[in-house]
Each structure stands twice: as structure tokens, then as C-alpha cells.
Amino acid sequence: MADAIIRMQEVNKWYGKFHVLRNINLEVAPGERIVICGPSGSGKSTLIRCINRLEEHQQGHIVVEGTEITNDIRHVEAIRRDVGMVFQHFNLFPHLTVLQNLTLGPIWVLKTPKAEAEARAMKYLERVRIAEQASKFPGQLSGGQQQRVAIARSLCMDPKVMLFDEPTSALDPEMVKEVLDVMVNLAEDTGMTMLVVTHEMGFARKVADRVIFMDRGEIIEQNTPDAFFDHPQNERTKLFLSQIIH
Amino acid sequence: MSVAPNVSNQVAAPSVWSRASVLHWFRTQLFSSPLNTLLTLLTIWLLLATVPAMVDWFVLNSTVTASSAQECRKVTGACWSVIVEKHRLILFGVYPYEEQWRPLLATLLLVGVVLLSGVRRFWNRSLLLFWALALAGAAVLMWGGVFGLAYVENSRWGGLPLTLMLSTFGIAFAFPLGIVLALGRRSKMPAIKTICVVYIELIRGVPLISLLFMSAVMLPLFLPEGLTVDKLLRAQVAIILFAAAYMAETIRGGLQAIPKGQYEGGDSLGLTYWQQTRLIVLPQALKIVIPPLVGLFIALFKDTSLVVVIGIFDLTQAAKAALVDQTWRGFSIEIYVFISAIYFVFCYSMSKYSQSLEKRLATEHQR
Numbered sequence: 001m002a003d004a005i006i007r008m009q010e011v012n013k014w015y016g017k018f019h020v021l022r023n024i025n026l027e028v029a030p031g032e033r034i035v036i037c038g039p040s041g042s043g044k045s046t047l048i049r050c051i052n053r054l055e056e057h058q059q060g061h062i063v064v065e066g067t068e069i070t071n072d073i074r075h076v077e078a079i080r081r082d083v084g085m086v087f088q089h090f091n092l093f094p095h096l097t098v099l100q101n102l103t104l105g106p107i108w109v110l111k112t113p114k115a116e117a118e119a120r121a122m123k124y125l126e127r128v129r130i131a132e133q134a135s136k137f138p139g140q141l142s143g144g145q146q147q148r149v150a151i152a153r154s155l156c157m158d159p160k161v162m163l164f165d166e167p168t169s170a171l172d173p174e175m176v177k178e179v180l181d182v183m184v185n186l187a188e189d190t191g192m193t194m195l196v197v198t199h200e201m202g203f204a205r206k207v208a209d210r211v212i213f214m215d216r217g218e219i220i221e222q223n224t225p226d227a228f229f230d231h232p233q234n235e236r237t238k239l240f241l242s243q244i245i246h
Numbered sequence: 247m248s249v250a251p252n253v254s255n256q257v258a259a260p261s262v263w264s265r266a267s268v269l270h271w272f273r274t275q276l277f278s279s280p281l282n283t284l285l286t287l288l289t290i291w292l293l294l295a296t297v298p299a300m301v302d303w304f305v306l307n308s309t310v311t312a313s314s315a316q317e318c319r320k321v322t323g324a325c326w327s328v329i330v331e332k333h334r335l336i337l338f339g340v341y342p343y344e345e346q347w348r349p350l351l352a353t354l355l356l357v358g359v360v361l362l363s364g365v366r367r368f369w370n371r372s373l374l375l376f377w378a379l380a381l382a383g384a385a386v387l388m389w390g391g392v393f394g395l396a397y398v399e400n401s402r403w404g405g406l407p408l409t410l411m412l413s414t415f416g417i418a419f420a421f422p423l424g425i426v427l428a429l430g431r432r433s434k435m436p437a438i439k440t441i442c443v444v445y446i447e448l449i450r451g452v453p454l455i456s457l458l459f460m461s462a463v464m465l466p467l468f469l470p471e472g473l474t475v476d477k478l479l480r481a482q483v484a485i486i487l488f489a490a491a492y493m494a495e496t497i498r499g500g501l502q503a504i505p506k507g508q509y510e511g512g513d514s515l516g517l518t519y520w521q522q523t524r525l526i527v528l529p530q531a532l533k534i535v536i537p538p539l540v541g542l543f544i545a546l547f548k549d550t551s552l553v554v555v556i557g558i559f560d561l562t563q564a565a566k567a568a569l570v571d572q573t574w575r576g577f578s579i580e581i582y583v584f585i586s587a588i589y590f591v592f593c594y595s596m597s598k599y600s601q602s603l604e605k606r607l608a609t610e611h612q613r
Contacts, residue, residue: 054510080516091511095529095609104525105515137609157515 005030005161005193006051011060013046020046021057022217030160031191035204035225038214039240044197047214048163051195052076052083065160081109084154088166090146092138098125098149099134105157117156124152128182144175148182155186162186164196176200183207199244201229213237315574328577329584332568336585339404339559339567345396349407352384356410364599366606384411400478404559406588408478412550412560416485417543423486424493429523431498442494449491454552457484462556481553489546496538500531533607540600544593561585 006028013021020043028034036044049055050062053069053076062069064079092101102121106112112120125131128148138146147167154162164183168176180203186192187207198204204211204225211228213221213236221234232238276286307323310330318325329336338346359380362368368376388407391397430442449457461484462477469475504527512522532539551562559567565585569578 052514054513077516077518080514083514085510085514087507087510087514089507091507091514093508093511093526093530095533095607105517108521108525109516139609154514 003030004028005032005065006195007061007063008047008050009061009063011050011057011062013043013050013055013057013059020217021050024060024219026212026219028161028193028195030193033187033192033194033207033209034196034212035208035210036195036197036212036214037199037201037204037240037244038220042214043217044214045165048085048165048195048197051161051163052080052085054085077109081157082159083161083163084157084159085163085165086147086150086154086167088170090138090143090150090170092146092150092153094138097135097137098130098141101138101149102153102156105153110157121152121156124155125149127155127185128152142175143171144178147171147175147179151179151182151186159192161193161195164194164198166197168198168200201245205229213240215240315577318577324580324583325577326580328568328574328580331574332571332581333584335405335568336561336564336581337405339408339564340402341404342396342398342402345390345398348387348390348395348398349403349405352387353407353410355380355384355387356407356414360414400476403478405564406561408559409547409550409561410592412482412485412553413543413547415482416489416546416550419486420489420493420546423490424497425528427490427494428497428501431494432501446491446494449488450495454485454488454549455555457488458552458556460484477556478558481556481558485546485550485553489542489549492542492545493539496535496542497531499538500533500535501527503534504531533604536600536604536607540596544596547593547596548589561588 004027006026008024008026011021011024012019022043024047026047036047038044046055050057050069051064057069065082067075067079069075069079092098093104096104099118099121102124103112103114103117106117106120107114122131122134125134128151130145130148130152133141133145133149138149141149151167167183168179171179180200183194183196183203184207187194194207196203196208208225210222211225212219213228213232213234215236221228221232221237223233228237229241232241277283303323305323307321308326309318309321309323310326312318312321312325312327315328318327334343334346338349341349359376362376363373386392386395388403389398389400427442427446430438431446433439433442458481461480465475465480508526508530509522512526517525551560553560554563554566562585565581568574568581
């Protein structure tokens with residue numbers, strides 16, 4: 001894959017003595033949709049957080065769109081402009097309205113004129129079906145609505161890659177579907193490159209091109225969804241799947 | 247009194263004041279237990295012992311029309327005539343008597359622009375213009391020397407305008423300095439962090455009085471010969487440096503309350519450190535610390551009275567000057583009550599404003 005949009009080579013990371021990422025090699029093609037799963041503490045969140053430098057890796061190389069992530073803050077900011085992220089706890093800005101949350105990045109980072117940024121924000125709010133809430137504050141919305149706003153906020157930056165860090169695991173069960181629907185639409189309607197850390201296996205089967213299983217900081221197994229779920233190769237994968245599919 | 251243990255299961259205050267409900271209220275609120283009965287009786291006794299005497303002194307037996315100290319000494323209550331007589335000295339110090347309309351106007355300008363700054367509709371660039379105009383106007387009025395106004399050197403300034411100036415500029419400069427220090431103390435760069443920590447701890451370790459003394463007495467010793475910095479300016483700087491250290495720590499408390507996710511949210515959008523700080527972190531952090539911060543503003547306002555120790559004529563010192571007049575001796579209570587009332591009006595306004603600001607800025611959990 002010469003034209004990979006994300007390339008991780010021999011990436012290692014430690015928290016103190018704890019080896020959280022071990023020899024990660026991963027290439028992601030443009031438009032590819034990857035679901036990453038694994039037990040708690042396996043390093044899956046850390047892995048995607050290294051891609052936009054919310055976490056620092058200590059060894060190896062991470063190249064995003066031809067730019068290597070180093071300590072150079074300008075490279076990091078350039079990469080963050082192209083890589084959107086959706087968090088488990090939404091991380092919306094509570095002192096700003098929904099609309100202001102969406103236009104903040106475009107206005108200040110991309111220098112988009114305010115009117116244009118607002119028009120685009122409204123377009124994405126329509127898309128996540130929440131346009132009528134534009135003038136409310138995040139604290140006035142439900143969890144599912146907040147997460148949809150967060151997805152729209154990332155989309156407003158026109159990213160080339162979207163990272164999802166357990167986007168549904170802080171939600172009440174009845175709100176999971178509305179968020180997953182938005183993500184499925186995003187995958188089907190646009191050619192967005194997506195890396196999704198989740199245990200939503202239905203979602204994985206539906207949209208993923210590839211499922212990656214991680215355990216103890218290593219990529220143990222990766223395959224197409226059907227092969228991964230129906231014929232897991234590794235013992236640890238089998239054990240994990242038997243635990244999450246009741 | 248109202249600490250009755252059974253408060254929770256009683257009915258809310260009755261809207262119709264029938265005799266039964268009033269009696270019920272008294273019984274449950276004031277006499278519900280032996281301890282409550284005792285406290286109620288004690289409070290009633292205390293009120294009976296003090297309130298009538300105070301009303302007598304402040305109002306019934308007081309006079310505002312006495313024309314001389316002799317007449318005043320005949321009344322048993324407060325002699326407010328001394329305020330009538332001395333209010334110009336108390337309010338404006340030793341500013342030339344004929345020119346005292348100038349500090350009055352300057353005070354009104356200053357208060358006006360501060361009030362204007364409190365109105366959200368004016369929170370834009372035009373506010374800077376208003377400030378520039380008000381400050382220029384106040385400076386012209388106070389110093390004079392142009393437009394046919396006689397020049398008045400600032401050693402003759404005094405009273406309320408001086409107190410207001412010291413505290414307005416004190417707050418206006420200490421606040422941003424405090425923000426910078428608070429950010430600096432949380433910086434990842436060791437040099438900046440160390441400087442900020444050392445500054446904050448050093449300043450917090452000494453009383454304001456000693457800083458004022460240092461600014462008045464020590465600083466001139468270290469400055470090269472011929473270079474003098476105005477005494478008033480030195481006191482102002484001392485107040486700013488002092489208040490900034492305290493504000494820094496209060497603001498740091500607010501910064502620490504901002505969850506990590508907010509920084510990550512900003513990072514993931516590609517905001518720079520300063521954008522993130524200005525747009526995401528500070529608005530939330532400052533909102534959290536409005537109550538303690540306004541507490542510091544109020545403390546600063548009152549602490550300006552300490553400039554008396556270096557011979558600057560603020561409101562408190564002007565009041566003391568009014569006391570030494572031989573013919574009006576012995577009316578210190580009236581004068582101190584008067585300036586306390588002035589301090590109270592300003593401090594209470596700040597407090598009320600901060601409460602309304604808190605309510606207006608509350609955006610969380612208001613479903």
C-alpha cells in the first residue's frame with residue numbers, strides 16, 4: 001500500500017514501565033473503514049490517540065498523509081486539521097452553543113468566514129438530524145444528541161480521517177442506535193476513512209472493511225468482519241468474542 | 247430559631263396569614279425545642295437591647311441642622327452636621343477647594359465607564375474607546391494644566407477619587423497579570439513555571455503594608471540618581487503586583503477544574519495553545535472562579551486604604567484628616583459611619599453584580 005493515508009511502523013509506547021503499545025504496524029488505505037476491538041486496557045484507545053498526537057509514542061514512526069508526527073508542533077497542528085476525533089465523553093465546549101461549537105474550528109483554524117462556517121455547520125447539523133438544536137447549549141441536550149453534535153463538529157473541519165474513541169460506550173442504551181446510524185450514514189454516503197474503537201459488532205459487520213483485535217498492546221489478529229467473527233484464528237480472539245457475544 | 251429539626255415535614259409558609267397558621271409558624275420555627283426556645287429568647291433580648299438605642303442614635307436623637315460643634319454636643323444622638331460640614335474634605339481630600347468639581351466629575355466619569363463595562367451590550371470594541379475617553383477625561387480633570395484648568399499636582403489628590411483610581415487600575419491590571427501568572431505556573435516550560443511560582447510565593451509571603459513601604463522607601467534607594475518615579479504610581483504598582491499574586495492562585499484553581507477532555511477537544515480541532523486558552527479554557531475557568539475572584543476585587547478595594555502608611559490621601563486618610571479639626575472634635579463615629587457606608591455601597595454593588603453575572607453565564611445543566 002504505497003498510498004496509505006496512515007502508516008504506523010514499529011510503534012512502541014510505555015506508560016512508565018507499562019508497555020502499552022508493542023510493535024504496532026498498521027497501514028490504512030484512503031476510504032478504508034477499520035474497527036478496533038479488544039479487552040479493556042489492550043491499548044486500542046491509545047493507538048488511535050497516537051494518530052493525532054493526543055498521546056505521544058516513544059518509538060517507531062507514524063506518518064499521516066505524508067507528514068510524520070514528531071515533536072514539531074506545526075506538523076502536529078497540520079495533522080490535527082486533517083484528522084477529526086469523536087470522544088467517548090463528547091468533549092463539547094459547554095460554554096458555547098451547539099452552533100458555536102461547530103464553527104469554532106473552521107473560523108479559528110481554517111480561517112473560514114463566519115457566515116460560511118455557519119452555513120456549513122447548519123448543513124452538517126441537518127445531516128446528523130439535529131439542526132433545530134443549533135442555538136442550545138450542550139448541557140441542554142441528551143447524550144445521544146451531544147455525540148451527534150460532536151460528530152458534526154469534527155465533520156465541519158472537513159477531515160480526511162475520522163477517529164472514533166468508543167463513541168457509544170458512555171451513552172444510555174436507547175441512544176446508541178441514533179449515533180451508530182449517523183456513523184453508518186457517514187461511512188456509506190462519503191468515502192470517509194474511519195478508525196473506530198468500539199464493541200458494537202453489528203456496526204463492525206455492517207460497515208467495516210477490516211476488524212482489528214488488540215490485546216496487551218499488540219495487534220493479535222485482523223481480518224474482514226465476516227471472517228473475523230465467524231472464523232477467529234487466535235485463542236485470545238475466540239475467548240474475547242465468546243465474552244462479548246452473550 | 248429556624249434550625250428546627252422537623253423543618254422538612256412541615257408545610258411551606260402559608261400564603262394566607264390566618265391566626266392559626268401564624269401561631270403554627272411560631273411554634274415550629276421559633277419554639278420547637280428547648281434549645282430553639284432559648285435561642286429565640288436570647289435573640290429577642292439582644293434585639294431589644296440594641297435596636298432601640300441604635301434607632302435613637304442614628305435617627306430620633308440625631309441632627310443634621312446643627313450649625314456648630316457646640317450645638318452638636320447638646321444632642322444625644324448622631325450629629326450628621328459634621329458630615330455636612332466636612333464632606334468635601336472627606337470626599338476630595340486637600341484638592342484645591344474651588345476646583346473640587348473636577349475630581350467630582352472625574353469620579354463620575356470613572357464610575358460611569360465601570361458601570362458601562364458591566365452591561366453586556368457594550369462588550370465589544372467600542373468599550374475600549376469609552377475607556378480611553380474616560381481615562382483621558384479624568385486625567386485632564388485631575389491634573390489640569392490645559393484648557394484653562396489650573397494645574398494640580400497629584401500629591402494634592404485625595405479622598406474618594408483616589409481610592410477609586412487605585413482600585414480600578416489595581417483590578418484592571420492585576421487581573422490580566424494574574425491570568426498570565428496562573429497560566430505560567432501551569433506551563434510545561436520549567437523556566438517560566440519557576441519564575442511564576444517564585445513570584446507568587448514571594449509576594450504572597452509579605453503583607454501589602456510592607457510592599458507599600460518598600461515601594462515608597464526602598465525603591466528610590468535602588469533607582470539611579472535623578473530618576474524618580476511618582477509616589478502614587480509606585481503605590482499603584484505595589485497594589486497591582488500584590489493583588490496579581492492572589493488572583494493568579496484563584497485563577498489557577500479555575501484552570502485546574504477544567505477537565506482534560508476540554509483540552510483534547512480543542513487539540514483535536516487543531517487549535518493552537520493560545521486559541522485553546524482564550525476560546526475554551528479561560529472562559530470556563532474564569533466563570534468558575536467568579537465568586538472568589540470578586541472576593542479578591544472587594545478585598546483590593548478596601549486594601550487601598552493601606553496607602554495611608556506612605557502618606558497618600560485616600561478616602562480613609564481624608565476621613566482621619568477631618569477628625570483632627572479642633573472645632574469639630576469628637577465626632578469620629580459619624581465620620582467613620584459615613585466612609586463605611588461609602589465603602590459598603592461599592593463593595594455591595596460588586597458583590598451583587600458578580601451574582602447576576604454568574605446567573606447570566608450559567609449554561610451548564612439548565613435543561
